[in-house]
Amino acid sequence: MGGNKRMLNGKNILITGGTGSFGNHFVDYVLAHYKPNKIIIYSRDEYKQFIMANKYKEYKDVLRFFIGDVRDKARFTRALNDVDYVIHAAAMKQVPACEYNPIEAVKTNINGAMNIVDAVLDAPSVKRVVALSTDKAVNPINLYGGTKLVSDKLFIAANAYVGKRDLNFSVVRYGNVAGSRGSVIPFFQNLIDQGEHALPITDYRMTRFWIDLEQGVELVIKALMEAKGGETFISKIPSFKITDLAQAMLPGCEMPEVGIREGEKLHEVMVTREDSMTTYEYDKHYIIYPHFDWWKDRENVTGKKVEQGFEYSSGKNTEWLDVAALQERLKRMKVKK
Numbered sequence: 001m002g003g004n005k006r007m008l009n010g011k012n013i014l015i016t017g018g019t020g021s022f023g024n025h026f027v028d029y030v031l032a033h034y035k036p037n038k039i040i041i042y043s044r045d046e047y048k049q050f051i052m053a054n055k056y057k058e059y060k061d062v063l064r065f066f067i068g069d070v071r072d073k074a075r076f077t078r079a080l081n082d083v084d085y086v087i088h089a090a091a092m093k094q095v096p097a098c099e100y101n102p103i104e105a106v107k108t109n110i111n112g113a114m115n116i117v118d119a120v121l122d123a124p125s126v127k128r129v130v131a132l133s134t135d136k137a138v139n140p141i142n143l144y145g146g147t148k149l150v151s152d153k154l155f156i157a158a159n160a161y162v163g164k165r166d167l168n169f170s171v172v173r174y175g176n177v178a179g180s181r182g183s184v185i186p187f188f189q190n191l192i193d194q195g196e197h198a199l200p201i202t203d204y205r206m207t208r209f210w211i212d213l214e215q216g217v218e219l220v221i222k223a224l225m226e227a228k229g230g231e232t233f234i235s236k237i238p239s240f241k242i243t244d245l246a247q248a249m250l251p252g253c254e255m256p257e258v259g260i261r262e263g264e265k266l267h268e269v270m271v272t273r274e275d276s277m278t279t280y281e282y283d284k285h286y287i288i289y290p291h292f293d294w295w296k297d298r299e300n301v302t303g304k305k306v307e308q309g310f311e312y313s314s315g316k317n318t319e320w321l322d323v324a325a326l327q328e329r330l331k332r333m334k335v336k337k
Contacts, residue, residue, distance in 0.1 A: 014080065029221075180213070207317075
């Protein structure tokens with residue numbers, strides 16, 4: 001991994017929504033590779049914090065647990081004392097839940113982002129903020145995607161307010177992490193565990209990107225180390241067909257087509273044709289650079305500019321996982337039920 005390999009040593013890192021799949025894996029990864037001073041888990045669920053505290057009890061001098069909501073700016077501001085880096089993973093992310101509870105989604109995903117930006121700009125210790133985004137923020141067709149698009153814009157625009165401070169905000173974008181709570185793999189696994197012989201498919205044409213938690217964490221750390229402010233980092237990852245996933249998990253199963261859900265897309269898109277104007281390709285990732293007058297780092301961009309009209313979509317990918325490759329990957333992962 002590029003950048004300063006000791007960048008997280010001795011630092012205080014705060015993760016919003018830190019008890020989720022990403023937060024747990026981030027903590028595992030950072031404790032295995034670095035020596036942080038403190039990792040602060042900022043989240044609402046006291047029971048999940050209790051479970052996590054027990055899991056990491058040998059690191060009780062490093063881990064701190066802070067009950068709080070990103071909707072509560074005063075509480076979040078209190079948590080920022082002496083924090084160096086903020087990872088924003090808290091979100092209301094279940095698409096149907098956001099459709100039926102739109103005001104709640106706005107409060108968490110948009111107002112929460114505004115609170116983080118405002119609090120960080122007033123917190124002199126913070127130097128880096130990385131916000132997790134989603135493919136659903138790209139050409140959004142559901143409320144979750146719409147709120148995350150606004151959130152991404154808030155974090156990118158926040159760089160205009162940092163002045164001469166050593167502070168920057170960046171975004172990391174990926175789709176559903178393989179095996180994370182609420183994604184298709186645990187859904188299928190629950191049906192298999194119940195003895196079902198059929199796995200429902202919303203649309204036979206549907207494709208998704210495959211990214212595992214470790215790749216997601218590594219991309220966030222890359223952004224922490226390399227961002228200058230305003231970039232959106234996107235991993236190069238393979239695609240798969242949902243029908244192939246079903247066959248990989250339950251070979252020979254029936255696959256009734258049940259119809260697409262509210263706000264669901266056929267394919268995940270990470271880079272739109274419109275974004276291609278400011279997108280550059282690197283060995284293992286793409287970066288969409290900000291299109292603002294304040295972006296001063298153009299001369300230091302080292303990647304290869306993508307062709308105008310380029311689109312990075314799970315349906316048009318150059319790398320695919322077939323049934324055998326999916327089975328191999330499934331063997332290596334833990335499924336969050």
